[in-house]
Amino acid sequence: MTTKKLTVAQIKEVIMNIESRYYKGWSESEYWWRVSGDVHPEDRRLWTRYTNLLNKRKEEMNDES
DSSP, X not given: OOOOOOOHHHHHHHXXXXXXXXXXXXXXXXXXXXXXXXXXHHHHHHHHHHHHHHHHHHHHHHHHO
């Protein structure tokens, strides 16, 4: 069984879907997402996971160039 890596675009889409649940006309900071009590714990966990994955993918792309 092979696993398929999500692309940067796919990861950004997942993050956008999570963020859209809390969108009030402006983007929130990383601090807000990680610490705020306004974010449901499951959404916070997913946002953190996919943001870290996005950073990892971007780093991998820079290493390949």
